[in-house]
Amino acid sequence: MSADLVAYLPLLLTGFSSMGISFVFKDYLADLLATMVIKRTKDIKIGNRIKINSGGVVTKGDIMEIGILRTTVMEVGDGERLPSVRTGRLIKVPNYMLINNPVMIYGDNIIDEVVSYVPRPYPDTQLLVDSMKQAIINNGHGLIEVGLYQKDDRLVIHGVFEVKTREMGDERSKIFKEFLTRSRQFGADSGQAANSAQTQKPAGPEQPELLSVMLPNMPLPSLMMSLVAATVCS
Template sequence: MEALVVISILASTLGVSWIVKDYIASLLAGLIIRIVRQIRPGRRIKVFTTPPIKGDVIKVGLFRTSLIEVGDGERLPSIRTGRILQIFNMLLMSNPVLIYREDDYVDEVVAYVKYPCHDIGLLKELMRRSIVEEGMEPIEVGIYQRPDLLVVRGMYRSRLDSVTDLRSSILENFLGKVQRSMESPTRQIERERIQSSMEDHPQKQDPEQVTSHG
């Protein structure tokens, strides 16, 4: 960081334009990144800019680092979008950077349930089951209270190579379990009967709507 400041001062003294200073700072930052090797190809990083930048490192170049964009879990799902991002190396030196482990990392899913509700212990168990059913390892499930809501937070060990939005899948699974647990026994039996009937008699396609592509 101090080296970047020195370079900027020297560039200003020599009358170098702001654009050239950015390139000089990025060149120096790239050299430092390649020497330290905390940020390297194959690692997932999150740069706390506005908005934040998250992705898997492809290459650390002379001036820019290339990333495969990964959704931040808020504006976009936490999976690879397929888009390639190129950011100046100096941004990796002048902003906080979160570096994920190379094999796996800890992620979390947050759900909101109306309060008061029934068994709070059951909510924790339903969240734990939802995480396990998605093939993930639960680490901790906590519950926090707001004025009219309970916040259920499930932490789990995730994989960098996941191609599905695990947060959405876990959340959908959890909310479905909560809804079913709040149904009356009569309603549960009726819903199961309808579901069983649909599985035994799948909807057949109208022959008139089938188009031949010979």
């Protein structure tokens, strides 16, 4: 019996050694296998913008290099707290994470949105829609749709546009800034038109009202006589 154990001892040692080596290098082996899968499928390529969700941790960036064990990603802002621009920080992602976790791969063009809230009193809604459309077009993006809806006591202008992934920066702020400029200009023009319309009121039954507005600084007897005379004449 002891002779049999001695005979199998080298084989057992080899097996235990292989298990130990496999345990130590299992992550590296997983990365190597993942690299082969990535090269084979070609779903993930250099230049792609990806977003990885691993255990609640989101990694977003542009792929700069795909190595044997790791992929180098240039970090990009999430688009909410930070604009979708490169931060300058490089992230080394193990390759097995690219096939073992949900990965969002961005195309050449993506659809984004910009939202503006307008309080009461509401201006001309068509002017607001035209302002949003023109702001999107002037910034060089493809116009998808501009819609209006009400939320609480505010009017919401919702613009949807198409932008190239590589050129995507803080485009929402640019569009929103131009929209505000154009809408304020329309509002000023509308206010001037309303003021000019009020100053050109026709004579007739409304004339006593004009007199009462124009004569508040006169002495009280003179003011009463003027109002009586205006009423008799009408």
